[in-house]
Amino acid sequence: MILLHNAYLWQNGGCSASKKSIVIHDGLIEQIVTEPNPPLLSLKNKLDCGGAYVYPGFTDTHTHSFEGGLYSLGIDLSIVKNIQDILALIDLKYSKTAGTDPIFAWQFDEFSIAEARFPLIAELDSVSPDKPLILRRVDGHSCILNSAARKMVSGLDNYKEEILRGSYNDKAVHYFHGKLSEETILNAYHKASLLAMQGGFSGVHTMIGDANQSISHYQLLRDNLHQFPIKFTLYPQSFNIKAALDVGATRIGGCILADGSIGSSTAALLEPYNNSDSLGNLYQSDEFWGNFITQAHKHNLQVGVHCIGDRAITQINNIYKKLKDTDYRDLRHQLIHCELSNDSLIKDIKASGAVPVMQPNFDLLWGGKDGLYTRMLGEKRSLNMNRFSSMVRNSIRITGGSDWYITPMDIVQSIRAAMYHHNPNESLTHAQAVDIYTKNAAWLSGEENTLGSIKEGYQADFTVMSNALDDEAHIPHVVSVIRNGIIVYEA
Numbered sequence: 295m296i297l298l299h300n301a302y303l304w305q306n307g308g309c310s311a312s313k314k315s316i317v318i319h320d321g322l323i324e325q326i327v328t329e330p331n332p333p334l335l336s337l338k339n340k341l342d343c344g345g346a347y348v349y350p351g352f353t354d355t356h357t358h359s360f361e362g363g364l365y366s367l368g369i370d371l372s373i374v375k376n377i378q379d380i381l382a383l384i385d386l387k388y389s390k391t392a393g394t395d396p397i398f399a400w401q402f403d404e405f406s407i408a409e410a411r412f413p414l415i416a417e418l419d420s421v422s423p424d425k426p427l428i429l430r431r432v433d434g435h436s437c438i439l440n441s442a443a444r445k446m447v448s449g450l451d452n453y454k455e456e457i458l459r460g461s462y463n464d465k466a467v468h469y470f471h472g473k474l475s476e477e478t479i480l481n482a483y484h485k486a487s488l489l490a491m492q493g494g495f496s497g498v499h500t501m502i503g504d505a506n507q508s509i510s511h512y513q514l515l516r517d518n519l520h521q522f523p524i525k526f527t528l529y530p531q532s533f534n535i536k537a538a539l540d541v542g543a544t545r546i547g548g549c550i551l552a553d554g555s556i557g558s559s560t561a562a563l564l565e566p567y568n569n570s571d572s573l574g575n576l577y578q579s580d581e582f583w584g585n586f587i588t589q590a591h592k593h594n595l596q597v598g599v600h601c602i603g604d605r606a607i608t609q610i611n612n613i614y615k616k617l618k619d620t621d622y623r624d625l626r627h628q629l630i631h632c633e634l635s636n637d638s639l640i641k642d643i644k645a646s647g648a649v650p651v652m653q654p655n656f657d658l659l660w661g662g663k664d665g666l667y668t669r670m671l672g673e674k675r676s677l678n679m680n681r682f683s684s685m686v687r688n689s690i691r692i693t694g695g696s697d698w699y700i701t702p703m704d705i706v707q708s709i710r711a712a713m714y715h716h717n718p719n720e721s722l723t724h725a726q727a728v729d730i731y732t733k734n735a736a737w738l739s740g741e742e743n744t745l746g747s748i749k750e751g752y753q754a755d756f757t758v759m760s761n762a763l764d765d766e767a768h769i770p771h772v773v774s775v776i777r778n779g780i781i782v783y784e785a
């Protein structure tokens with residue numbers, strides 16, 4: 295038995311007014327008592343929270359933890375101001391990288407550097423002449439390789455563009471990810487696990503594999519789940535239903551793409567992009583998705599599909615709706631990202647029963663009058679992006695995810711992004727924002743009776759914060775993360 299005490303607890307949508315204690319037995323919450331309660335203080339194992347705020351362990355319901363972990367061991371380009379900065383960082387990494395191992399650089403955003411363009415292949419070659427280098431755009435939907443890397447990937451000989459997009463991007467990324475040892479793969483997940491806990495998460499949903507490729511990492515990770523202090527929830531990111539069933543998966547998909555991204559002008563829209571006649575791209579036909587999702591559904595697999603533009607969301611949601619009406623099963627299919635939606639689409643999502651798995655950090659990064667959304671879509675449509683509050687008002691259960699490596703796993707930043715949306719009509723309350731990372735997250739994985747709330751009988755998974763997450767006067771920070779009653783991380 296363990297006594298966690300001297301804490302304010304998150305219960306029933308708020309922090310308790312007085313301090314409370316939790317008696318933990320076998321990793322479960324056995325009893326919750328209002329302090330002072332002297333008899334319990336005689337317990338040997340005590341965890342004094344020092345007046346901190348204890349929330350249910352937060353779960354990030356959408357990450358690419360392998361890529362994030364792997365790239366965190368590489369070059370972070372989020373801070374560069376110009377091409378010269380990029381080359382200097384590569385030059386430094388080049389000198390530190392042994393042999394001919396690939397160099398990974400990520401978080402590149404051409405709109406935030408002076409030249410407003412990708413570096414040229416010749417520029418990359420000048421600092422990495424012989425080691426393969428892959429430099430990925432912040433949204434993961436385009437990349438550029440130096441000559442050494444480009445030579446290694448088959449099928450690029452006749453491709454004229456320096457920047458790789460669409461299937462060329464996928465091909466290049468997959469090639470380099472496929473070259474790694476099991477040890478490197480597990481190291482990437484360990485790095486991810488550590489970063490998740492630093493960011494305040496005790497659980498993370500992670501997408502594994504590329505749509506058309508093998509899901510060998512799935513088995514590797516499934517067999518090593520016990521190694522990790524956080525709880526990983528696995529998604530075989532594949533179109534291969536049989537392979538997913540063979541490895542015992544209960545869900546399929548993730549960022550399997552219905553469309554691309556706003557930043558790359560490949561998200562599929564009902565109305566054209568700003569100053570353009572392009573509607574973006576639907577990557578697959580209605581028939582393709584109809585077959586795939588229906589088959590997965592019949593095998594009782596929860597399905598997740600990446601859909602960003604209103605045209606892509608409509609395409610996928612229509613299939614979910616049809617299945618709900620003709621063959622209802624409580625599978626909680628996912629609309630991942632679900633960024634652009636008008637009022638009628640929101641009604642359709644309510645009708646399909648699908649779960650939007652949304653990213654508050656996207657609004658933080660790309661919302662507002664001067665943001666990417668306004669630039670790409672115009673001001674009026676930018677107000678229809680990431681409509682957290684409208685979804686909640688329509689009784690749609692949404693969850694929160696970082697889409698890490700795209701944005702950081704950071705519960706403070708994420709909760710505040712949800713509470714202070716650029717469009718105030720879409721802001722969530724403190725309680726609603728906490729719910730999307732706790733109760734709703736547990737519901738998404740079918741664990742709402744054991745996880746995501748501080749209640750007797752529930753798992754003793756907690757995130758301990760220095761202050762309440764809506765504390766205006768003091769920015770809260772993560773104090774510790776507890777899983778099954780055991781401290782797995784301390785700041």
Ligand SMILES: [Zn+2]
Nearest residue numbers: 356358549697
């Ligand atoms: Zn994703």
Ligand SMILES: [Zn+2]
Nearest residue numbers: 549600630631
């Ligand atoms: Zn995605």
